[in-house]
Amino acid sequence: MEHVAKRVMLPKFNLSRHGGLIALAVILAFNVIVTPNFFQAQTLAVNISQVATIAIVAMGMTLVIATGGIDLSVGAVMALSGALAPLIFLSEFGTAYPALGIAAALIIPIMLAMVCGLFNGYIVAFLGVQPIIATLILFISGRGIAQVLTNGNLQTFSNPYFSYLGTGKILGLPFQGWLALVIAVILTWVVTRTSFGRYVLATGGNERAAYLAGGPVRKVKIGVYVICSALAGLAGLIVVAINSASDAARNGNLMELDAIAAAVVGGALLQGGRAPIFGAILGAVIIQLVKYTLLANGVEDEYALIAKALIILAAVYLQQGRRGKNA
Amino acid sequence: MLDGDSFDLRKYIARNPQSVAVWVALLVLIVFGLLRYDNFGSAYNISSFLNYNAMFIIISVGMCFVILTGGIDLSVGSVAAFTSIIAAYLSPYGIEIALPCAVAAGIVFGAFNAFCVTHLNIPPFIATLATMIGAKGGALVISGAQTIAVDWGSNFTQLGMEKAFDLVPWSIVIVAVVVVGLWIVLEQTTLGRTVLAVGGGEEASVMMGLKVDHARFFAYALSGGCAGLAGVFLASGFGAGQPLEGVGWELSAIAAVVVGGTLLTGGLGSIPATIAGALLLGLVFNILNFENGKGTISFSAYWQMVIRGAFLFLVILFQVRVMKLRQQRASL
Numbered sequence: 001m002e003h004v005a006k007r008v009m010l011p012k013f014n015l016s017r018h019g020g021l022i023a024l025a026v027i028l029a030f031n032v033i034v035t036p037n038f039f040q041a042q043t044l045a046v047n048i049s050q051v052a053t054i055a056i057v058a059m060g061m062t063l064v065i066a067t068g069g070i071d072l073s074v075g076a077v078m079a080l081s082g083a084l085a086p087l088i089f090l091s092e093f094g095t096a097y098p099a100l101g102i103a104a105a106l107i108i109p110i111m112l113a114m115v116c117g118l119f120n121g122y123i124v125a126f127l128g129v130q131p132i133i134a135t136l137i138l139f140i141s142g143r144g145i146a147q148v149l150t151n152g153n154l155q156t157f158s159n160p161y162f163s164y165l166g167t168g169k170i171l172g173l174p175f176q177g178w179l180a181l182v183i184a185v186i187l188t189w190v191v192t193r194t195s196f197g198r199y200v201l202a203t204g205g206n207e208r209a210a211y212l213a214g215g216p217v218r219k220v221k222i223g224v225y226v227i228c229s230a231l232a233g234l235a236g237l238i239v240v241a242i243n244s245a246s247d248a249a250r251n252g253n254l255m256e257l258d259a260i261a262a263a264v265v266g267g268a269l270l271q272g273g274r275a276p277i278f279g280a281i282l283g284a285v286i287i288q289l290v291k292y293t294l295l296a297n298g299v300e301d302e303y304a305l306i307a308k309a310l311i312i313l314a315a316v317y318l319q320q321g322r323r324g325k326n327a
Numbered sequence: 328m329l330d331g332d333s334f335d336l337r338k339y340i341a342r343n344p345q346s347v348a349v350w351v352a353l354l355v356l357i358v359f360g361l362l363r364y365d366n367f368g369s370a371y372n373i374s375s376f377l378n379y380n381a382m383f384i385i386i387s388v389g390m391c392f393v394i395l396t397g398g399i400d401l402s403v404g405s406v407a408a409f410t411s412i413i414a415a416y417l418s419p420y421g422i423e424i425a426l427p428c429a430v431a432a433g434i435v436f437g438a439f440n441a442f443c444v445t446h447l448n449i450p451p452f453i454a455t456l457a458t459m460i461g462a463k464g465g466a467l468v469i470s471g472a473q474t475i476a477v478d479w480g481s482n483f484t485q486l487g488m489e490k491a492f493d494l495v496p497w498s499i500v501i502v503a504v505v506v507v508g509l510w511i512v513l514e515q516t517t518l519g520r521t522v523l524a525v526g527g528g529e530e531a532s533v534m535m536g537l538k539v540d541h542a543r544f545f546a547y548a549l550s551g552g553c554a555g556l557a558g559v560f561l562a563s564g565f566g567a568g569q570p571l572e573g574v575g576w577e578l579s580a581i582a583a584v585v586v587g588g589t590l591l592t593g594g595l596g597s598i599p600a601t602i603a604g605a606l607l608l609g610l611v612f613n614i615l616n617f618e619n620g621k622g623t624i625s626f627s628a629y630w631q632m633v634i635r636g637a638f639l640f641l642v643i644l645f646q647v648r649v650m651k652l653r654q655q656r657a658s659l
Contacts, residue, residue, distance in 0.1 A: 070452075123640075133643065141634075142636075143632065144631070144632030144635075152628075312460070313454065
């Protein structure tokens with residue numbers, strides 16, 4: 001009897017597993033038929049450069065979600081690292097030693113971002129505060145700190161070396177797209193092949209069991225928040241590089257929502273225990289393509305928001321909805 | 328009711344140990360404000376402070392119900408923006424039409440959330456995130472991305488100005504009645520107890536034959552309705568429906584609920600402590616404004632954000648400390 005039931009369930013399960021891919025296929029097919037000039041190198045490049053930042057943040061978010069956590073501070077961390085970089089390479093030191101200045105402008109903001117992650121991770125892991133609240137602290141004050149650093153001013157610059165991060169191309173495709181791909185490969189390796197990765201999944205799957213089995217639950221939690229913040233910091237730098245300007249008020253604004261949506265559409269479970277890294281990229285691509293499709297077809301922004309809401313619901317319903325109430 | 332003879336402080340603390348922090352912090356801030364600023368205790372400051380924070384109190388209380396079931400509602404800010412536009416459009420017909428319609432619109436959004444959560448089994452975080460995005464889009468669509476001025480000729484804008492019995496603004500009276508009503512619902516009715524039971528253990532509640540889905544449906548619909556009411560206050564207080572307002576309100580409300588000692592996992596929490604949490608977070612702003620007014624130090628808006636976050640951090644640290652002490656005492 002059970003066998004029969006399982007066999008009957010199988011196609012349904014497959015459908016829900018590949019809901020993201022199906023959604024992507026539908027959107028692509030729609031674009032091929034409807035959107036003018038969809039199959040052009042430029043369209044591809046524009047979309048990749050837009051999607052890379054969401055994807056990079058979403059991958060870090062996926063790791064955090066895999067431990068059963070969430071990180072609301074990624075947008076604020078982007079603003080923070082994005083505000084710091086131009087301050088460094090436009091400083092006296094940065095202009096006197098351009099190469100060192102660029103290196104410092106890449107390394108120091110990401111290190112600052114990692115400190116933010118350490119802060120989040122410490123509050124979650126050692127103080128036992130729920131992740132939404134723990135990361136809410138930096139969500140509120142992180143952007144404030146970024147604006148204090150820059151006095152709330154827009155910092156514009158022209159620095160081809162730094163801008164390469166956001167405008168450079170390799171084999172005709174945007175540099176940050178390749179960067180996202182490399183990060184995805186590394187993180188997939190981490191999740192599937194390292195003990196850290198296994199502990200991430202174990203912590204999210206059953207924290208108490210992971211702890212009793214001698215798993216370094218606290219270190220793992222801190223680790224994922226640090227990685228997530230580091231990636232958010234990197235994304236903040238990329239956004240600044242794309243615009244050749246740093247605007248602490250807008251950099252990364254509402255990114256936490258896009259990243260969470262991308263991670264979940266990509267198959268992450270908010271309860272933890274699953275870390276589909278490439279799923280996060282898939283989710284980011286879907287969200288970006290929806291945005292692009294509506295924009296390219298002249299749909300106004302406000303309707304695009306409604307469509308985005310429905311697509312998130314549909315994708316999650318397909319993937320998670322049928323798993324039962326307590327799944 | 329609040330200070331009646333039947334209210335036993337020690338019993339309250341024993342039942343809600345995690346909300347001690349918020350009451351202490353609130354008391355400290357109030358005493359600090361009273362000692363440091365001349366007009367802090369003036370009728371004008373108290374009245375305008377409560378009037379402005381009425382919206383946040385009401386959405387925090389709605390949020391508290393949702394969080395008690397173990398859920399979360401991220402859509403309250405967008406829903407309030409949406410209903411502020413409904414209220415503004417209907418303002419010529421007076422408050423007696425505009426208010427119920429706006430609240431009803433909020434309940435519709437809440438019911439949609441509830442449907443997604445209870446029937447489609449979509450995680451609350453995602454379901455209400457989608458509603459947040461969708462309601463924002465809806466608000467922009469129905470307003471044409473413009474602020475919608477309210478009709479100053481009707482009694483609509485009197486909500487926050489006209490005083491009941493020449494004493495308190497009507498907005499505060501409405502909030503007080505709603506909040507006390509909801510407190511009674513939570514503490515005294517089957518529905519309210521079911522809300523608490525669901526958050527405490529959903530499976531156990533189902534097995535006990537409690538109407539779990541009813542309780543969750545009620546919580547989300549209520550939160551939507553509260554957001555709808557907040558939208559009415561928004562429109563009447565600022566004289567316009569505001570499609571772009573409400574950003575970050577959900578997080579303020581969640582912060583207020585959690586600072587009030589309600590666990591995000593559900594099952595444990597209290598309405599009065601949630602209100603104290605909302606007042607506390609509002610009071611930080613109020614005090615920063617007074618500090619700026621004194622002219623000794625001037626905090627820019629950016630610093631205010633930093634200080635607000637730092638303050639939230641302090642309250643959480645304090646809360647962790649209180650809980651730890653209590654656990655130690657319990658284990659002795």
